[in-house]
Amino acid sequence: xxxxxxxxxxxxxxxxxxxxxxxLLSGCLKKLPPTYxxxxxxxxxxxYLAQRGLLSPKALAMEYSKSDISSFPATxxxxxxxxxIKASYSKIYQELQKNDFKDWTLSVEGSVAKPGKYMLGDLxxxxxxxxxxxxxxxxxxxxxxxxxxxxxxxxxQSAGILPDARFVSLYGYDNYAESIDLTDAFHxxxxxxxxxxxxxxxxxxxxxxxxxxxxQIGYKSVKYLQRIVVTDKFVDPAHDVDGGWSWxxxx
Amino acid sequence: xxxLRHKRWVKxxxxxxxxxxxxxxxxxxxxxxxxxxxxxxxxxxxxxxxLFELPISRNYHHGGWEKSVPFFHTAGSPVSAARTYDIFNxxxxxRSTHFLAGWFLVLTGLVYLLAGVFSGHFRNNLVxxxxxxxxxxxxxxxxxxxRKQMPAAxxxxxxxxxxxxxxxxxxxxxxxxxxxxxMTMSPAIxxxxxxxLKMFFGEESARxxxxxxxxxxLLFLLVHIVMVSRSxxxxxxxxxxxxx
Numbered sequence: 001x002x003x004x005x006x007x008x009x010x011x012x013x014x015x016x017x018x019x020x021x022x023x024l025l026s027g028c029l030k031k032l033p034p035t036y037x038x039x040x041x042x043x044x045x046x047x048y049l050a051q052r053g054l055l056s057p058k059a060l061a062m063e064y065s066k067s068d069i070s071s072f073p074a075t076x077x078x079x080x081x082x083x084x085i086k087a088s089y090s091k092i093y094q095e096l097q098k099n100d101f102k103d104w105t106l107s108v109e110g111s112v113a114k115p116g117k118y119m120l121g122d123l124x125x126x127x128x129x130x131x132x133x134x135x136x137x138x139x140x141x142x143x144x145x146x147x148x149x150x151x152x153x154x155x156x157q158s159a160g161i162l163p164d165a166r167f168v169s170l171y172g173y174d175n176y177a178e179s180i181d182l183t184d185a186f187h188x189x190x191x192x193x194x195x196x197x198x199x200x201x202x203x204x205x206x207x208x209x210x211x212x213x214x215x216q217i218g219y220k221s222v223k224y225l226q227r228i229v230v231t232d233k234f235v236d237p238a239h240d241v242d243g244g245w246s247w248x249x250x251x
Numbered sequence: 252x253x254x255l256r257h258k259r260w261v262k263x264x265x266x267x268x269x270x271x272x273x274x275x276x277x278x279x280x281x282x283x284x285x286x287x288x289x290x291x292x293x294x295x296x297x298x299x300x301x302l303f304e305l306p307i308s309r310n311y312h313h314g315g316w317e318k319s320v321p322f323f324h325t326a327g328s329p330v331s332a333a334r335t336y337d338i339f340n341x342x343x344x345x346r347s348t349h350f351l352a353g354w355f356l357v358l359t360g361l362v363y364l365l366a367g368v369f370s371g372h373f374r375n376n377l378v379x380x381x382x383x384x385x386x387x388x389x390x391x392x393x394x395x396x397x398r399k400q401m402p403a404a405x406x407x408x409x410x411x412x413x414x415x416x417x418x419x420x421x422x423x424x425x426x427x428x429x430x431x432x433x434m435t436m437s438p439a440i441x442x443x444x445x446x447x448l449k450m451f452f453g454e455e456s457a458r459x460x461x462x463x464x465x466x467x468x469l470l471f472l473l474v475h476i477v478m479v480s481r482s483x484x485x486x487x488x489x490x491x492x493x494x495x
Contacts, residue, residue, distance in 0.1 A: 040344060043351030055443040062445050064293065069322070071298035071329040078333040134294055134454060136438050138342050140286030141296035142454050145322075197322040197329075204320075204333050215439045244343035250439030251350055 048248035061214035072143040074204030077174035088174035101208035110230035113160030149193035153186040173224040177237035217249035255407040274352035281345035284308035293453035376408035404482040432461040
């Protein structure tokens with residue numbers, strides 16, 4: 001006799017895969033970056049979900065010893081004060097640099113109770129962390145350096161991050177920007193670094209202050225920080241996703 | 252003698268893994284083209300010595316670096332330098348294709364391993380029998396592979412001695428090695444599992460091992476195709492596709 005409502009294993013697997021696919025396809029999970037129907041971006045989201053689900057959110061990236069510090073290529077934008085490089089030029093940055101960044105401030109905005117501007121001295125008062133970590137570039141190379149900076153989590157707490165906050169966008173003076181989720185924003189090694197290998201952060205590496213996200217690939221670590229915006233919705237300020245790059249780069 | 256045929260899950264896994272391996276090879280080669288230098292150790296880049304370089308893109312031996320600046324006032328201090336050169340870089344699709352295909356390989360591989368253990372596939376068809384472990388038999392099987400007329404293949408898993416050993420090496424050594432060294436290059440995975448960095452002597456060593464494992468797997472693919480052809484291409488393809 002024919003059983004009409006029998007759920008076979010094949011049906012179950014097929015239904016499961018279809019619904020998982022539909023979730024990824026529509027990007028209907030508010031916390032996920034959009035895929036624009038692109039198969040590769042669905043794969044990126046799968047990696048993001050899996051790493052968030054399977055990995056420990058507070059686990060520290062490997063910290064090295066002083067003797068492991070290596071030479072360090074400066075790639076991407078290396079001088080926003082240079083008017084000859086139009087894509088990354090900033091007149092304000094040029095002025096700040098002339099005065100040795102004494103007038104530099106970091107603006108913290110968005111879903112925070114106390115939006116405002118922080119001088120470097122204000123930031124340092126919040127607490128500091130020194131770490132010798134590896135910068136892993138998507139190109140395939142890596143470099144080890146010692147960084148000192150202020151944990152981003154302390155800055156967000158001091159600004160009174162609101163309960164609806166989900167993402168943190170960081171904008172640089174070089175017209176570059178990235179966003180990260182709160183797991184990475186509150187990771188103990190995610191710092192706003194002002195010191196590299198014991199000296200002031202060089203221009204090439206993002207002076208006066210750059211982001212370090214040690215649990216992701218190098219391009220998430222925005223240089224020449226200008227502004228931090230906390231949002232409740234997903235924002236992709238550097239257009240990683242529609243530019244054909246993965247927004248999440250834990251791998 | 253019973254006529255063994257390939258099981259359905261073996262055929263399915265074989266095809267999914269074949270296609271993901273091909274996608275991983277193409278995207279992996281593209282990623283290598285972006286930085287065709289390999290190193291040994293915890294880190295490595297254009298400003299540190301390479302183990303070797305591969306002439307596979309315009310990024311090979313490029314010298315476009317500004318004057319380097321030392322970090323410390325000591326002799327032999329590590330340096331910083333900026334690029335004066337636009338490199339070839341298609342890693343946007345390269346990396347995402349690699350990881351998407353990686354998911355297919357890892358998930359299918361896990362199902363295959365579980366099914367292989369619980370169905371007795373590994374025990375019955377892949378692990379050589381105790382009486383097969385004789386030098387003479389190994390030599391005989393080896394010589395057979397070079398005969399003008401290779402013994403014809405059956406319709407399923409009645410594998411030869413060297414064939415069994417090779418498949419075991421691919422399934423239990425090369426594929427796990429390439430997956431684990433791949434994960435060792437991930438900053439997030441190694442934060443939770445730092446033993447990976449110790450096991451493979453650092454992130455850049457893992458990358459180099461990943462490269463050699465890929466080479467070994469490509470060599471296997473080549474030999475596999477030659478052997479499939481020589482022992483009856485049509486019969487073998489029908490057997491692994493339809494089980495006929």
